[in-house]
Amino acid sequence: MKSKAVFRTDASLDIGTGHVMRCLTLADALRKRGCECYFICREHSGHLIEFIRAKGYHVYPLPYSQATSTSYSENEEAALGHAAWLGGSQQEDAAACKKILLNIKPQWLIVDHYALDNCWEEIVKPCCERLMVIDDLADRMHQCDLLLDQTFGRQIEEYAPLVPASCTVLCGAHYALLRPEFSEWRSYSLHRRETPELKQILVTMGGVDKNNATGLILDALGKADLPGGCQIAVVMGATAPWLDTVRQQAQSLSHPTNILTGVNNMAQLMANSDLAIGAAGATSWERCCLGLPTVMIELAENQRQVAHGLVLVGAVNALSSGVQITVELPNVLSALIGSKGELEKMSRAAAQVTDGLGVQAVIGHLR
Numbered sequence: 001m002k003s004k005a006v007f008r009t010d011a012s013l014d015i016g017t018g019h020v021m022r023c024l025t026l027a028d029a030l031r032k033r034g035c036e037c038y039f040i041c042r043e044h045s046g047h048l049i050e051f052i053r054a055k056g057y058h059v060y061p062l063p064y065s066q067a068t069s070t071s072y073s074e075n076e077e078a079a080l081g082h083a084a085w086l087g088g089s090q091q092e093d094a095a096a097c098k099k100i101l102l103n104i105k106p107q108w109l110i111v112d113h114y115a116l117d118n119c120w121e122e123i124v125k126p127c128c129e130r131l132m133v134i135d136d137l138a139d140r141m142h143q144c145d146l147l148l149d150q151t152f153g154r155q156i157e158e159y160a161p162l163v164p165a166s167c168t169v170l171c172g173a174h175y176a177l178l179r180p181e182f183s184e185w186r187s188y189s190l191h192r193r194e195t196p197e198l199k200q201i202l203v204t205m206g207g208v209d210k211n212n213a214t215g216l217i218l219d220a221l222g223k224a225d226l227p228g229g230c231q232i233a234v235v236m237g238a239t240a241p242w243l244d245t246v247r248q249q250a251q252s253l254s255h256p257t258n259i260l261t262g263v264n265n266m267a268q269l270m271a272n273s274d275l276a277i278g279a280a281g282a283t284s285w286e287r288c289c290l291g292l293p294t295v296m297i298e299l300a301e302n303q304r305q306v307a308h309g310l311v312l313v314g315a316v317n318a319l320s321s322g323v324q325i326t327v328e329l330p331n332v333l334s335a336l337i338g339s340k341g342e343l344e345k346m347s348r349a350a351a352q353v354t355d356g357l358g359v360q361a362v363i364g365h366l367r
Contacts (some may be wrong), residue, residue, distance in 0.1 A: 009111070025179050178358060181266075220248065232256070295317045
């Protein structure tokens with residue numbers, strides 16, 4: 001009988017797409033080993049349920065309504081900083097998931113959600129053989145057998161008071177869940193950076209970018225003194241709310257600017273770019289694997305530790321979203337352009353963070 005794994009994760013305009021995307025990466029690897037994978041996702045605005053189905057996975061949708069989205073208690077919100085992201089209380093969510101899990105009987109339940117903690121996990125844990133949590137925050141209790149935190153610099157000791165003593169904890173960016181193409185393009189990408197030039201700038205602010213940081217970046221790029229012949233590539237989600245506005249804005253820039261959606265060759269695109277301007281989310285590890293120098297934009301509080309750790313080792317320059325983009329980004333770009341060795345130095349530092357083989361390392365624990 002085939003083994004089975006169920007993923008409980010969500011995407012939305014507030015959550016973004018990164019949690020679902022890294023779960024899909026892990027699901028793809030499990031499927032190659034003969035495991036049947038299923039997803040449970042709530043129908044938030046900006047969900048990726050049809051995208052997941054198009055990848056060949058069965059999705060059990062959980063309904064969303066404005067009434068249930070505020071049904072969590074004040075105590076729950078105080079104890080769990082991202083409680084509002086769930087679309088209901090943990091007890092309601094767990095009850096709905098439990099019915100699905102009792103039917104599937106999975107060997108592994110894999111949870112990637114900032115709004116779930118040990119309260120939810122204790123309810124559903126009897127419905128699976130083992131439970132895995134994917135986290136980045138180390139800010140709440142978990143009742144799990146395996147925990148993954150791919151944050152650069154995260155230490156196992158930080159989870160000691162948060163998980164059972166029997167839990168296996170995997171920490172660090174060398175466990176980053178990257179699709180196989182990133183490790184495949186790594187050698188080529190690192191080789192071409194030995195003699196760096198600034199011919200292409202890649203802008204990637206996530207699949208949603210609900211506050212239009214991309215627009216601010218393009219404004220700043222319009223004011224920056226970029227080298228002649230430099231091109232700009234902007235990657236956005238096909239349903240990003242500011243997509244049409246950004247397309248119109250791109251037409252007025254002096255440097256050729258392409259707006260790309262539905263990108264399925266991100267590793268190749270990153271490998272052929274010379275500088276990225278990107279969010280401090282899951283794509284941080286993709287850029288590091290390929291040694292892509294980055295000006296990182298912090299879009300949320302939960303991205304601060306990622307940005308701080310990569311700044312410390314010299315892999316990125318970091319700016320906060322908002323005024324800093326408009327005011328400081330042109331100056332940061334001028335400094336990078338004026339220093340021939342800086343891009344190469346950043347590339348070497350980034351490449352040391354992860355080699356792109358994290359999925360294989362994690363899969364070894366999912367037996």
